[in-house]
Amino acid sequence: QVQLVQSGAEVKKPGASVKVSCKASGYKFTxxxxxxxxxxxxxxxxxxxxxxxxDGNTKYSQKFQGRVTITRDTSASTAFMELSSLRSExxxxxxxxxxxxxxxxxxxxGTLVTVTS
Amino acid sequence: xxxxxxxxxxxxxxxxxxxxxxxxASSDVGNYNRVSWYQQPPGTAPKLMISEVSxxxxxxxxxxxxxxxxxxxxxxxxxLQAEDEADYYCSSYTSSSTLVFGGGxxxxxx
Numbered sequence: 580q581v582q583l584v585q586s587g588a589e590v591k592k593p594g595a596s597v598k599v600s601c602k603a604s605g606y607k608f609t610x611x612x613x614x615x616x617x618x619x620x621x622x623x624x625x626x627x628x629x630x631x632x633x634d635g636n637t638k639y640s641q642k643f644q645g646r647v648t649i650t651r652d653t654s655a656s657t658a659f660m661e662l663s664s665l666r667s668e669x670x671x672x673x674x675x676x677x678x679x680x681x682x683x684x685x686x687x688x689g690t691l692v693t694v695t696s
Numbered sequence: 697x698x699x700x701x702x703x704x705x706x707x708x709x710x711x712x713x714x715x716x717x718x719x720x721a722s723s724d725v726g727n728y729n730r731v732s733w734y735q736q737p738p739g740t741a742p743k744l745m746i747s748e749v750s751x752x753x754x755x756x757x758x759x760x761x762x763x764x765x766x767x768x769x770x771x772x773x774x775x776l777q778a779e780d781e782a783d784y785y786c787s788s789y790t791s792s793s794t795l796v797f798g799g800g801x802x803x804x805x806x
Binding site: 629638641674680682683684687 | 697699730732734736741742744746747748751753785787793794795796797798799800
């Protein structure tokens with residue numbers, strides 16, 4: 580069965596970077612695009628970007644352009660999302676989600692990133 | 697890319713129907729059928745309820761239905777049940793190959 584398992588919670592200081600992983604299993608990793616979505620406490624879902632399954636091309640939200648980098652390790656069936664220059668407003672739960680063109684049927688369990696001095 | 701516009705809250709009594717709207721633009725909802733709806737109870741990951749405007753994934757009750765007219769998509773829940781109480785989000789792909797979510801709607805079952 581399809582599973583997306585994310586890395587554990589992180590606590591970071593302002594100005595630092597964080598890298599969250601998303602390990603996929605139960606399907607051909609390179610066959611699907613992976614997206615990253617975040618949700619600050621009490622706030623809406625916010626799309627951050629995607630990485631294509633086939634060629635690894637990426638696309639980012641303008642809001643995060645220059646601060647976010649999405650990569651992957653196909654040998655480990657794992658996608659990564661790195662966010663730099665963290666500020667308190669980046670405190671959120673970060674999700675990976677598999678794109679099936681028709682929507683996100685599968686989501687990771689979420690990773691809480693807390694930015695605090 | 698601004699968020700799609702959803703009402704902040706809707707409510708209904710058990711057995712009633714409610715409709716949640718999701719308004720975008722010709723660059724997203726209006727020209728793409730890749731509109732999805734997600735249900736998110738507190739503290740959980742979102743769950744896909746409607747894909748491609750009106751398709752129900754396997755396991756989603758047929759009480760949930762979706763439609764679109766112009767730049768506005770809609771989610772209708774008929775025969776409301778207490779378990780339907782959650783936050784609901786729409787999303788759409790855009791002409792820039794990005795994705796945008798709505799602001800979210802809190803559904804309260806009275």
